[in-house]
Amino acid sequence: MSNPHKQMILGAFIPSAGYMSAVWRHPEAQSDLFRDFEHFRRAAQTLEDARLHAVFFNDAVNVDADKASLGGSPTSVRWDPLVLLPALAMTTRRIGLIGTASTTYNEPYNLARKFANIDHLSGGRVGWNLVTSLGGGENFNLDAHVLHADRYARAEEFYDVVTGLWDSWQDDAFVQDKQAGRFVDAQKMHVLNHHGEHFQVRGPLNAPRPVQGYPVIAQAGSSEAGCALAARAGELIFTAQHTLEQGQTFYRDIKQRAQALGRNPDHLKILPGVSPIVGRTLAEAQARYDHQQSLLDRPAFLRSISRFAGLGFDLSELPFDSRVPLPLEPADTNGHKSRQKLIVDLIHRERPTVRELFNQLTAGGHRILIGTPQSIADDFQAWFEGGAADGFNVMFSGLHQGITDFAERVVPELQRRGLFQREYQGQTLRENLGLPFIANRHTL
């Protein structure tokens, strides 16, 4: 019982492409989500009505498919979260708005500025999910994707530059004294003069300080470099953890790392991802899930997972109910390190059949919770009270039904148990998350 008196944080993952995996084929799936904003407006408003803390959008800066494998993929085109966020700032009032943006394929000045602006636009509701991207070099003047270690070194410095730029102006710098003709107190402007390994940025930023001091920083890297960055800079930590024990270990590890760096461990909120499939009965939930799975191109998915995780064999060529052979340890690839390791570990630990592995992995490596509002609430409660989570990043598939089921059935059950808020606690995302306002370094 690490948090006996607290309530859990719930974020909502909404795919920026519109859909997760094959859900676009569902009879109830609306077409054209990649160019129809109405879906996003409706989803965010439903989740705001249910008092979720934030909506969260993933991103990618390339099309990761060749013509041969492109046909069935709904993720070749997706919304830029930095376009969705200002639009949602206008169409919601209280819910937090968290967008993914790459430190590898942006310039810190441009990103610092946009997040500062969106924080004002939304009244202090914005968060930045800082990622180094899984690919994209080919679209940014490079022959290949930047190497993992270089990406994280750049990310660390990128974070320093962005936060330094956010402190360019003290919060009270803009005096706007009409009589004296004094718009700004120049003594409260601070030039950054950053000269680093990756960046040379003078500043000041041409945007006022964000409402929240800094937007909330989310981080999802689970590699060694990713955990180090999360411990230093992360405030919301998204993670894929499969068992309660794994969750507890990760939770303790990240909080201890943060504490070792002098941070208050309560100022990092650990949110494992879960994909809920809700039914009135377990049988109804299971049937919904089975239907969703039947929409997948199973051979294509298994081939792609085999390649992605570097298993050394092709899962699609094995009988579906046979046990998966033990793979080699993952090679040192330049992609999504922690996810590859997760798959290999899972095979070693659980010795699943191909079917079992398929079902686990189709949720993008996250846990799938198939059940009733009660059983899902039980699971959330066990993780939350068991010290494995400060809350959850609830992953939605793109079906509006999935969002309303969660909002109208699971959330009330959590509220009834006293585990989830019935009202927002403050005005800004920081206030709602129990995170402190960040004071300007120049006023300390």
Next chain:
Amino acid sequence: MSNPHKQMILGAFIPSAGYMSAVWRHPEAQSDLFRDFEHFRRAAQTLEDARLHAVFFNDAVNVDADKASLGGSPTSVRWDPLVLLPALAMTTRRIGLIGTASTTYNEPYNLARKFANIDHLSGGRVGWNLVTSLGGGENFNLDAHVLHADRYARAEEFYDVVTGLWDSWQDDAFVQDKQAGRFVDAQKMHVLNHHGEHFQVRGPLNAPRPVQGYPVIAQAGSSEAGCALAARAGELIFTAQHTLEQGQTFYRDIKQRAQALGRNPDHLKILPGVSPIVGRTLAEAQARYDHQQSLLDRPAFLRSISRFAGLGFDLSELPFDSRVPLPLEPADTNGHKSRQKLIVDLIHRERPTVRELFNQLTAGGHRILIGTPQSIADDFQAWFEGGAADGFNVMFSGLHQGITDFAERVVPELQRRGLFQREYQGQTLRENLGLPFIANRHTL
């Protein structure tokens, strides 16, 4: 009478910093425009009610002032147009939304994507004002601003990459056949594979084709390189012209250049900038103007203009009603070439007093029209029917009164004369401007 049966185009310049020059000191000026979106929402809605074609936002990617001269400037912080546009897409329904973005300090993939997304968000109402920026290198890993010639060479290639990326997917590529499991027709995806002097971009873009084919391209460069780019790529041409004759010369020149490149000259719309000061009588308008001018820090403005235009003497040290001496020809500086030349030419041509020059230049180099709705409409009509303009970029100062005066007094006068639309002509900005949809190069 070059356009006897057509109606003029009216765009509205709204400063992204909130205010033009010293207007923030006006008793009616609202404070905090740089962080209060409400002003922009209200301005855009008022102009939409008046059926203006578009609102237009300028930009800069640095703070162009040292601590000593910073105090009185309201432009050190400003909204990023790429944040304003998505927000205005939600709060307006018909008016075009044109944002400035730099080709010097962005990557083409990121910009192509955002404009494609915003075009969908707004139902095809977006435009991109392509600029090379007046400064900013110090914030983007450089020791100084990129040189003028290099900026324009990069801009030309940037335009090619962005438009190539917009053609990544044919308009009907996303078949979304649920039964067949076919989301996209891979044959309708096109890889750009650009290898140029400044950029190496493979593509495809991870965004669907813009609603308009391409967003409307606006261009404001008036240097030789700027005119060449405008003639090749520009569709809305913003320009500063002081006399009807100058306007006619510029109009003919750009249209002829475009024609020489094989373009239809009707597909470039020339919009000189004008700053209207409207009164019920000329005396009332003049009083309003005089009040506005009295808010300026005259010595600071004159010093800054002397430096900017490289006059070789300090205007602030001359008696206010004395004639300005003849300056040297402008040195080959790396800034706003056409504006510098405009100031020097103006001194040579008009031999103004310091007061006259001050009054002309405080409108940012654009014409100031002080008058009644009738006299302002007379001027617009003379330029429009005299072959000097397809319409105007009407420059507002940040006072809401200035916008409502124009919308509620000048626009009805133009409509009464049959010179301006009473209703939008189509759905997209292109349709409203009489510009054609741009077909995908791969479907031709």
